[in-house]
Amino acid sequence: MIPRIAVVACVAVSLAGCVQKTYDRTVIYELDVSAADSITSVGARGSDKPLSWDEDLALTPVVKDSLYRLVVTYRTGYLVTETKFAVNGKLELHDKPNRRIEFMGGDTTIYRARFNQTP
Template sequence: MKTIVSTIALLFTLLVTSCVQKSYKKTIVFTLDASEIKNSKKVGIRGNDKPLSWDYDTKMKEIKKDSLYETAVTFETGYKFTEVKFVVNDTFEFKDKKNRRVVFSEKDTTFYNAKYNIR
């Protein structure tokens, strides 16, 4: 009886632990050229993987007045990509179109340069 319980416990442990996907810390430095938009008051990014959200902007820092913005986001993920959209003055880019797909670099940090509303 003791052998049966031990075997079941071992099988259960293997089953539970083998389903967990390994995760990695990946950082993306997003740089956005929004020079086509005049009077940019609020520039951010949204996405489907934490710490980003589709419900609120992650603010981007102004690097060059009214044109260049940047932010660094660190993800803890098991995926090889994430999806995002930039938001300027509360207006999403690519309205009713696919999100930007950003593939993580093999290294810890990925640099992603974009122009607002242009693929």
């Protein structure tokens, strides 16, 4: 019979090999909001930190009331993340799937979108 300590050691070693390697993935979001009215805030929400579905992470105006930008670096082992944008706190694409951003080769992806229009 194999001693209990040997079984525990084997399980611990095998689980250590299951840890997914993570990478820094940067996404540059560029959002066209020119079709929106009376803009007071533009934000992004998403499934991976630093984004969350509970509150907006503010985008910075490049051209006020037209083009906004946000640079986010994710620490992830996945090849995709999901996001939606918000203008004046109102989330876009109601009852539609989230935007899926696939991390391209390399560590930086540029994602261009128009507010409330499906990709």
